[in-house]
Structure formats: structure tokens, C-alpha cells
Amino acid sequence: MSKINVKSGRKRIHARIRKKVSGTAARPRLAVHYSNQHVYAQVIDDTVGRTVAAASTLDKSIEKAGSNIEAATLVGALVAERAKAANVSAVVFDRGGHLYHGKIKALADAAREAGLQF
Numbered sequence: 868m869s870k871i872n873v874k875s876g877r878k879r880i881h882a883r884i885r886k887k888v889s890g891t892a893a894r895p896r897l898a899v900h901y902s903n904q905h906v907y908a909q910v911i912d913d914t915v916g917r918t919v920a921a922a923s924t925l926d927k928s929i930e931k932a933g934s935n936i937e938a939a940t941l942v943g944a945l946v947a948e949r950a951k952a953a954n955v956s957a958v959v960f961d962r963g964g965h966l967y968h969g970k971i972k973a974l975a976d977a978a979r980e981a982g983l984q985f
Contacts, residue, residue, distance in 0.1 A: 896911045906939045
């Protein structure tokens with residue numbers, strides 16, 4: 868399978884997920900994305916199109932920059948902490964078309980341990 872087909876397949880899967888998953892003010896969407904260098908997570912209220920909380924490996928508070936399981940765990944804990952500070956306790960998880968495995972699972976588990984419910 869070529870790289871172009873893998874990317875278009877992930878986008879197609881993500882579009883299918885987004886048809887079913889939408890964030891509200893009561894339960895915003897925890898969207899996860901990763902590249903080869905970084906891991907990103909946002910808590911988004913889709914009704915007004917506003918990002919409530921965000922974290923990534925680009926943040927100064929995360930010492931380990933990179934796109935691995937340890938970095939994803941740190942990002943998950945940080946985004947959960949910032950969401951709790953913004954009075955968000957329950958979210959809907961959006962895995963971004965990626966498999967629920969590895970970095971995505973590590974980020975989700977860390978966010979759950981830090982107090983987010985999903």
C-alpha cells in the first residue's frame with residue numbers, strides 16, 4: 868500500500884468517525900493527532916468551534932519532545948489537567964482515524980487517570 872493511500876484511508880476513516888462524534892458544551896471532543904515528530908491533543912466545543920484546552924509535545928512544560936508512547940502519556944495528562952481547569956470533566960474521544968493502539972491508547976489512558984471521563 869502506498870503512502871498516499873494510507874493517508875487518504877485515514878482521512879476517510881476520520882470523516883466517518885466525525886459523522887458520529889461531535890463535541891458539545893457539556894461533553895467536548897478530545898481530538899488527538901500525531902505526526903512523526905509531535906503529539907497533539909485538543910478539547911474542542913464543536914457547537915461554537917472553540918478550543919477549550921490543548922496540549923502538545925511543543926509545550927515548554929513537557930521536557931520530552933517526540934512522538935512516542937512516553938510523550939503521548941505526558942500530553943494526555945497535561946490536556947486532562949488543563950481541561951479540568953476549564954471545568955470540563957467529561958469528553959468524547961476522537962482518535963482521528965488512527966487505530967486505538969500505541970500512542971493513542973497511551974494518551975487516552977493518561978487522560979483517564981488524570982480525571983477525564985470518556
